[in-house]
Amino acid sequence: MTQPVRAFGARTILSHGGGDVAVSRHEIERMTHIKTIADAPLSPAEPAEGRRRGIWSRLGPSNPAVFPWVLMAPTLIVLFAIGVYPFLYALYIAGHNVILSKPYVPRFFVGLYQYQAVIQDPEFWSALKTTIWFTVQAVFIEFWLGLGLALLFQRRLLGAGIMRVFILIPMILPPLVAALIWRYMFYPGAGLVTYYGGGVTRALGWGEIPFLSDPTIAFHTLVFVDVWEWTPFMFLMMSAGLASIPRQPYEAAEIDGASAWRVFWTITMPLLRPAMLIAVVIRTMDAFRTYELIVVMTRGGPGNATTTLNVYLTKTGLEFFDASKAAAISLVMMMVIIVMSFVFIRALRSRTETAE
Amino acid sequence: MTKQRIRHALVSALALSVMGAPGAFAQTDAQKALAGREIRFLQPSMPQFAALGKFIPEFQEKYGIKVTVDEIPFDQYRQKSLVEMQQGTGTYDIYAVDVMWLAEYAAAGFLQPLMPYVKNPNLTDEGYDIDDFLPRVISGTGVYNDTLYTIPLGAGPVGTTFRKDVAEAAGIQMPKRFSPEFTTDFMYKAAEKVHKPESGMIGFAQMPGRWFWGVTYLPYLYAFQTPKTKGDEYVDKNWRITINNKQTIDSIDYFVKFKKFMPADSANWGIGEATAVYQSGNAFGLWNYQDFIKGFFEDPNAQKAVAGKNVHLHTPAGPHGVIDPWFGAWSFGLSKDSTKKEAAWVFIQWMTSKKIQERATEFGAGPSRHSTYKSVTLAKFQPWWVDVYEFMLKETNPDERIRVPEWAEISDIMGEEGSRVWIGEINSATAVENMQKRMSAVMRRGGYYVPGRTDLPPQHWRDLSYYDRLPSTWK
Numbered sequence: 020m021t022q023p024v025r026a027f028g029a030r031t032i033l034s035h036g037g038g039d040v041a042v043s044r045h046e047i048e049r050m051t052h053i054k055t056i057a058d059a060p061l062s063p064a065e066p067a068e069g070r071r072r073g074i075w076s077r078l079g080p081s082n083p084a085v086f087p088w089v090l091m092a093p094t095l096i097v098l099f100a101i102g103v104y105p106f107l108y109a110l111y112i113a114g115h116n117v118i119l120s121k122p123y124v125p126r127f128f129v130g131l132y133q134y135q136a137v138i139q140d141p142e143f144w145s146a147l148k149t150t151i152w153f154t155v156q157a158v159f160i161e162f163w164l165g166l167g168l169a170l171l172f173q174r175r176l177l178g179a180g181i182m183r184v185f186i187l188i189p190m191i192l193p194p195l196v197a198a199l200i201w202r203y204m205f206y207p208g209a210g211l212v213t214y215y216g217g218g219v220t221r222a223l224g225w226g227e228i229p230f231l232s233d234p235t236i237a238f239h240t241l242v243f244v245d246v247w248e249w250t251p252f253m254f255l256m257m258s259a260g261l262a263s264i265p266r267q268p269y270e271a272a273e274i275d276g277a278s279a280w281r282v283f284w285t286i287t288m289p290l291l292r293p294a295m296l297i298a299v300v301i302r303t304m305d306a307f308r309t310y311e312l313i314v315v316m317t318r319g320g321p322g323n324a325t326t327t328l329n330v331y332l333t334k335t336g337l338e339f340f341d342a343s344k345a346a347a348i349s350l351v352m353m354m355v356i357i358v359m360s361f362v363f364i365r366a367l368r369s370r371t372e373t374a375e
Numbered sequence: 376m377t378k379q380r381i382r383h384a385l386v387s388a389l390a391l392s393v394m395g396a397p398g399a400f401a402q403t404d405a406q407k408a409l410a411g412r413e414i415r416f417l418q419p420s421m422p423q424f425a426a427l428g429k430f431i432p433e434f435q436e437k438y439g440i441k442v443t444v445d446e447i448p449f450d451q452y453r454q455k456s457l458v459e460m461q462q463g464t465g466t467y468d469i470y471a472v473d474v475m476w477l478a479e480y481a482a483a484g485f486l487q488p489l490m491p492y493v494k495n496p497n498l499t500d501e502g503y504d505i506d507d508f509l510p511r512v513i514s515g516t517g518v519y520n521d522t523l524y525t526i527p528l529g530a531g532p533v534g535t536t537f538r539k540d541v542a543e544a545a546g547i548q549m550p551k552r553f554s555p556e557f558t559t560d561f562m563y564k565a566a567e568k569v570h571k572p573e574s575g576m577i578g579f580a581q582m583p584g585r586w587f588w589g590v591t592y593l594p595y596l597y598a599f600q601t602p603k604t605k606g607d608e609y610v611d612k613n614w615r616i617t618i619n620n621k622q623t624i625d626s627i628d629y630f631v632k633f634k635k636f637m638p639a640d641s642a643n644w645g646i647g648e649a650t651a652v653y654q655s656g657n658a659f660g661l662w663n664y665q666d667f668i669k670g671f672f673e674d675p676n677a678q679k680a681v682a683g684k685n686v687h688l689h690t691p692a693g694p695h696g697v698i699d700p701w702f703g704a705w706s707f708g709l710s711k712d713s714t715k716k717e718a719a720w721v722f723i724q725w726m727t728s729k730k731i732q733e734r735a736t737e738f739g740a741g742p743s744r745h746s747t748y749k750s751v752t753l754a755k756f757q758p759w760w761v762d763v764y765e766f767m768l769k770e771t772n773p774d775e776r777i778r779v780p781e782w783a784e785i786s787d788i789m790g791e792e793g794s795r796v797w798i799g800e801i802n803s804a805t806a807v808e809n810m811q812k813r814m815s816a817v818m819r820r821g822g823y824y825v826p827g828r829t830d831l832p833p834q835h836w837r838d839l840s841y842y843d844r845l846p847s848t849w850k
Contacts, residue, residue: 122461227639231640232641232643232798234798320584320643322585323795334787338454
């Protein structure tokens with residue numbers, strides 16, 4: 020039996036028992052008595068429905084080159100609208116001199132001036148230092164507390180279910196509500212903590228503790244509240260990671276008589292690294308952007324002791340309405356977060372590979 | 376005789392009812408046509424707005440215009456209002472405008488000039504009488520570039536409030552308002568004398584929070600000026616920053632000296648914290664703003680511990696006898712993007728009318744009209760206003776804080792550096808050096824030092840007669 024296999028220029032290759040033979044269109048028409056329309060112009064009277072069906076079939080599953088893009092299109096459009104476009108617009112704004120409260124000031128291209136202004140601003144460096152220090156302290160404590168709790172809850176504990184719910188409550192609260200609760204807990208002289216804590220410290224002869232008034236103590240008060248709020252997240256991630264570790268390595272270690280400490284460092288930690296990586300990267304990015312907690316509790320004060328990059332950015336953008344400088348700050352922040360995440364991922368991956 | 380008496384009584388009753396009725400002035404056809412409209416008003420959360428808010432139902436009933444009020448905490452108000460204004464969507468028809476932000480709002484074109492509305496008899500009630508406003512109050516509050524943009528709903532100085540009973544018990548004779556005897560030295564010594572934290576009484580509740588320096592520290596910046604340096608507190612005639620001087624250093628040191636009376640955890644205290652301590656009867660004195668007195672200290676139902684026990688003074692005179700000419704005011708501004716400007720104006724003119732201004736003083740609103748100052752209602756419900764009249768007429772200075780669009784940044788710099796002195800991070804000399812550098816940078820970015828620039832704003836505080844023009848003569 021002769022079958023057309025593939026087209027090759029103006030000729031068609033026919034395959035049959037004796038091998039491939041190239042034939043022209045006219046020869047095919049002569050053999051099959053069917054008139055081909057390859058060169059005939061499309062009829063303008065073709066029904067619209069047919070055309071539509073053609074478009075859909077070109078975009079449908081029958082077209083593997085296009086169909087995946089069709090499926091991804093809604094996501095891509097949303098990503099472009101809320102990610103790519105704002106990013107490009109921020110780049111544009113940061114290259115100009117836009118002050119929203121002064122629409123009468125002529126706008127013009129200023130090159131890298133806004134980045135220079137940010138880098139030359141001592142408040143930026145102070146805020147960057149505060150942000151990094153806050154992030155490192157908070158994430159470090161949250162990580163170890165979360166891991167410790169997750170390991171504890173691996174054992175059979177009485178009332179573990181209820182305790183888990185209580186542990187997760189801070190994370191469920193909206194950050195603004197949590198910040199307000201703590202603000203009133205630390206309200207000078209009248210908050211739950213300041214009133215009773217002050218009573219105790221006064222009785223001990225230490226006087227009142229300036230929870231939100233001393234630069235160092237205010238900073239650590241904020242770290243404490245962040246740890247209270249986000250340790251549950253670490254606990255959740257670590258619990259999920261621990262649940263995914265197979266039992267066999269532990270059984271083998273038990274047979275070998277390995278100590279609990281050795282089991283933790285040689286089995287639990289290496290196998291938990293993927294979960295740790297995700298949890299630490301997410302929390303680091305989040306802690307780096309902390310805003311509500313600081314604004315509600317200290318407004319960046321006293322002085323600028325708790326002014327983080329996000330507080331500095333918001334003040335520049337929404338109090339001074341310097342949109343261009345704010346855009347430059349946000350782009351610098353984005354770069355810092357990307358670099359930090361990259362370093363984390365590289366460090367944790369290399370350790371995982373070494374362990375394997 | 377009896378018939379005649381009855382007739383007289385009826386005529387008198389009718390006349391009184393017409394005079395006293397809320398809708399004494401008949402509505403014009405143009406006003407009637409606005410019935411059914413809905414306007415939105417953005418305001419900060421403050422006692423004087425709460426006082427005026429009591430009259431909104433009456434306005435709605437009279438004009439048939441629905442008013443929706445959105446209230447924002449004071450310290451977030453500027454941010455919210457500017458975000459709304461620069462979006463240009465016209466969500467709000469009326470904005471409450473602080474005297475310090477007029478330049479920023481008006482220069483940006485966010486507000487509608489009001490004089491054409493004032494002079495439109497179809498929209499403005501008969502008897503509105505724009506010239507009844509104190510000249511310095513209306514021009515200081517609402518005039519920018521010779522154009523009237525807002526109408527005041529109350530204006531006043533800042534001052535200090537003290538517990539009269541505590542002073543008497545300690546043998547301190549508190550001076551009268553504006554008395555030259557009330558000096559910075561007197562105030563500190565009095566606070567020191569009554570300061571007994573172990574008995575629950577602190578000498579003075581200062582407000583050193585970073586955000587508040589721009590309002591609570593400034594009276595001392597002025598008080599420490601010499602007659603020669605008055606007017607050059609921030610800038611010289613060429614707009615060069617002048618903050619780095621002995622007067623600023625001394626005033627910061629004086630302000631920070633009050634830390635001695637404050638609890639350890641007070642570096643972030645603002646109006647809320649300090650006022651709460653005073654209201655609970657645990658402080659001898661604190662900063663106040665004239666419009667807050669009724670709502671914060673003298674409401675017998677809300678402030679049982681302190682109402683009726685206070686003496687309200689101006690801020691103290693400094694070592695050279697200079698007192699702060701503070702001018703604080705809030706006003707109604709009409710949004711340029713409002714689609715219901717006429718209805719919004721009818722609301723503004725009604726709220727700032729003689730009648731409502733007077734009646735609102737019963738609930739804590741402050742005066743800005745001659746007639747309100749002279750009214751029996753004000754003298755009865757807020758007697759502490761009476762001796763402020765002459766000050767607001769002749770002494771006050773609307774540019775006491777320089778009213779430039781850069782003020783928010785200048786104030787923030789002052790707060791940050793001052794707050795660092797309060798917590799002991801730096802000393803006052805370093806703080807004013809930093810202020811000098813940073814404020815200069817702000818002014819440079821604002822274009823004040825562009826060589827050859829000839830359109831720099833006028834410095835009206837050097838000749839206050841600018842603000843004394845008859846209100847109706849503004850554009």
